[in-house]
Amino acid sequence: MLRRIYKFYRQHFYAINGALIGLIIGFSFVKLGILQTLFIALCVIAGFLLGKQLQKDKMFLKNLLDKILPPGSYR
Numbered sequence: 001m002l003r004r005i006y007k008f009y010r011q012h013f014y015a016i017n018g019a020l021i022g023l024i025i026g027f028s029f030v031k032l033g034i035l036q037t038l039f040i041a042l043c044v045i046a047g048f049l050l051g052k053q054l055q056k057d058k059m060f061l062k063n064l065l066d067k068i069l070p071p072g073s074y075r
Contacts (some may be wrong), residue, residue, distance in 0.1 A: 009016060028037040053060050 025037065028040065032040075057063075058067075
């Protein structure tokens with residue numbers, strides 16, 4: 001039975017995940033309001049992009065902090 005559910009999930013991966021994301025966003029609009037939900041979504045997107053960049057380039061955060069802060073001040 002679990003194998004059939006897994007196979008169905010793999011075949012409809014994007015549709016199922018899209019529906020779940022839509023459900024979560026809908027509940028958060030109702031519970032939190034639109035501005036708080038948009039703020040949370042922006043934080044999630046920023047965290048995703050930062051994590052993706054850190055996965056590609058391990059020195060990204062160090063280089064970014066060197067541009068913003070005086071060199072060596074954050075160590």
